[in-house]
Amino acid sequence: MAETVTPSDTTTGPAGHLLSSLDPLLRQWLPRQRWFAGKGRPLTGFTPVAVTELLPGTGRMGLYHLLLRVHQPPAPGAPPHPGDCYQLLIGVREALPPRLAPALIGHVTNGPLAGRTVYDALHDPRPAQVLLEALRTRARVGVLRFEREPDQEIRDGLVARLLTTEQSNSSVVYGDTFILKLLRRVVAGVNPDLELPLALAREGCARVPAPTAWIRAELGEEPYVLAVLQPFVNGAxxxxxxxxxxxxxxxxxxxxxxxxxxxxxxxxxxxxxxxxxxxxxxxxxxxxxxxxxxxxxxxxxxxxxxxxxxxxxxxxxxxxxxxxxxxxxxxxxxxxxxxxxxxxxxxxxxxxxxxxxxxxxxxxxxxxxxxxxxxxxxxxxxxxxxxxxxxxxxxxxxxxxxxxxxxxxxxxxxxxxxxxxxxxxxxxxxxxxxxxxxxxxxxxxxxxxxxxxxxxxxxxxxxxxxxxxxxxxxxxxxxxxxxxxxxx
Structure with missing residues (x-):
């Protein structure tokens, strides 16, 4: 796992250069996603909240984790809003194989990824496995914290597949053993999607799958909960x-x-x-x-x-x-x-x-x-x-x-x-x-x-x-x- 690309509070620096090269592609791609909440309003700009390199973008396969604030005019009658923060996993390849065609974001023409193809990495088993391995080893990469319950074990080698029925979030199943729910629109603070299942598990309530592991981003006083890994109810x-x-x-x-x-x-x-x-x-x-x-x-x-x-x-x-x-x-x-x-x-x-x-x-x-x-x-x-x-x-x-x-x-x-x-x-x-x-x-x-x-x-x-x-x-x-x- 590569070193972190240090995010910037402005559009300058490594994070800003990367984002400027992705900007025209994301403006076209984001509104087409089922989980994007700002449909019907133009995108006026992006601000990087955090950009973390998980696999080198110059290698055969790159992987970037982005927390991206999306700026749009407010809905009619709504007060001004700083913009929603979205979580993206951007894969980088020279070219996409046909099986990954639905994941295409576009072809980069300038900046550090010029000449390469970027795509939604959750469609690709290899980048999805990077997340599971980070959870298994309790990795810390830049602002990202991969955590799990002390008594829970995660086997390596589980094959990943993206579920295609999600709407407001995305889910990846690992070998019919675990399911990772990755939150797309994220906010700082205690997220009930982790808080309540943890509380129920400690009460012994078997009606809710107990969290095995989770991903957080340490940014400011309150962390962002980014994803939760739970047992997969096979055949449900x-x-x-x-x-x-x-x-x-x-x-x-x-x-x-x-x-x-x-x-x-x-x-x-x-x-x-x-x-x-x-x-x-x-x-x-x-x-x-x-x-x-x-x-x-x-x-x-x-x-x-x-x-x-x-x-x-x-x-x-x-x-x-x-x-x-x-x-x-x-x-x-x-x-x-x-x-x-x-x-x-x-x-x-x-x-x-x-x-x-x-x-x-x-x-x-x-x-x-x-x-x-x-x-x-x-x-x-x-x-x-x-x-x-x-x-x-x-x-x-x-x-x-x-x-x-x-x-x-x-x-x-x-x-x-x-x-x-x-x-x-x-x-x-x-x-x-x-x-x-x-x-x-x-x-x-x-x-x-x-x-x-x-x-x-x-x-x-x-x-x-x-x-x-x-x-x-x-x-x-x-x-x-x-x-x-x-x-x-």
Whole structure:
């Protein structure tokens, strides 16, 4: 592993010269990446945060690790922003073999890499193995720190392959033994995608794969978490794909939904033991409700189809604020933050029922939260109903995306999920319909904006939920609570 190229705070020096030669190529390549969050806005420049040489760029195969701040005009109505920081692994070759054609960034015409070809190195097994070897040996290269749990071992020689289904991040599987999730948009501070799985592992919660190793960058007072290595659940089915498959066959999914509710409650229970909880009264709930109202107002401006529903949707938030004003309180804790079927894995063991003695057949992954939200907000304690609402929306999404739509299938899954959750937690989420409706409404509003921007053909899916939620009658948290389950 080569010496570090010392980064510069300006566009001069080795980092600046390298970046100036890559600048025109990255301006074209970055906006085409699925994980790039700034689509639709021009790129006005780059600032190197850190540039580390992992393999010499003048050799047969070079490898650079870049932390790059991307400058763009702010979105309409948004405050000025210093620019998002992205993590790139740039491979360097004289020419790319055909198998790496999808990874091409471009051909460099000037600077230290003139005449060579640069590409997204995660597509290439050899550079990807460099990362695993660095984790195995706990390497320190420049600002990069490759760390692992003291009792965890990593075998060498594991063949790497890039998963092609990622969106906001990238993942590499090593020999069906480990999976490395490499965060693309990174921020300084404690990242919940490492923090929460570590806390759950130390609580003995088997529902979340325990981190084996991770990569950090030491920059300033707070490090950047760059990647997390965890055991790979070989043969596991993605919850979203599994649900769609069962829908297409006309199969009932209630047993799986109930099992997933149990798994979610186990994770929530473990998080409440491992990390501090809080009580939310009117003072604490006010900012949360205000955020929901502000997101709705912005969404109505961005998506005119929401205009007829604005009053009905706002009533969900007003009802929650009214309950808080009456003196109701809620318990908040650390939660997943972006829970849906795609964040759940079903291992091939077990019969699908996930009985109390059946082991951990459902796993929850990706605890990063919603990447677009500030890190401090993602780390705040939240009512667990936020996660529940995300999963209820996911069942509805699956059912509405089927042909023909199957709303009754979603209703059955939603009820089964809440029942399974209650069996473990002792509290049925439906006993607080005001809170649950507010979180569901907030999520549906977010979905409408997302689909309008990225997948207009899907806009009807969240709009169906908007129609239902806006027309919902006033409700009170008065459902009976089931007895807390006692487990051996």
């Amino acid at each position: 089915a993605d919850g979203w794909e599994l649900a769609l498959r069962e829908l297409a066959k006309g199969e009932d999914f209630a047993a799986e939904a109930r099992a997933l509710g149990r798994a979610t409650a186990e994770v929530h229970t473990a998080l409440a033991r491992a990390l501090p909880t809080a009580t939310l009264g009117q003072a604490q709930l006010g900012p949360l409700v205000d955020g929901m109202r502000e997101r709705l107002a912005a969404a109505v401006t961005a998506v005119p189809a929401l205009v007829p529903y604005e009053s009905g949707l706002r009533s969900a938030f007003d009802a929650l604020a009214a309950l808080a004003a009456e003196g109701h309180t809620w318990t908040a804790q650390r939660v997943h933050g972006d829970l849906h079927l795609g964040q759940c894995l079903r291992s091939p063991s077990g019969d699908g029922g996930d009985a109390p003695d059946g082991g951990g057949t459902w796993s929850l992954i990706d605890f990063e939260g919603e990447p677009a939200r500030p890190l401090a907000e993602r780390r705040m304690p939240q009512p667990p109903e936020r996660d529940v609402a995300g999963m209820l929306r996911s069942f509805d999404y699956a059912a509405r995306s089927a042909a023909p739509p199957a709303p009754a299938w979603a209703d059955t899954c939603r009820a089964a999920y809440c029942s399974g959750y209650a069996e473990v937690s002792g509290t049925d989420p439906r006993t607080d319909p005001v809170l649950l409706r507010a979180f569901e409404t907030d999520k549906a509003v977010y979905e409408v904006v997302y689909e309008a921007r990225h997948r207009p053909d899907w806009l009807a899916v969240p709009l169906a939920a908007v129609h239902r939620l806006a027309a919902a009658p006033p409700v009170r948290p008065d459902l009976p609570r089931p007895p807390r389950e006692t487990r051996p």
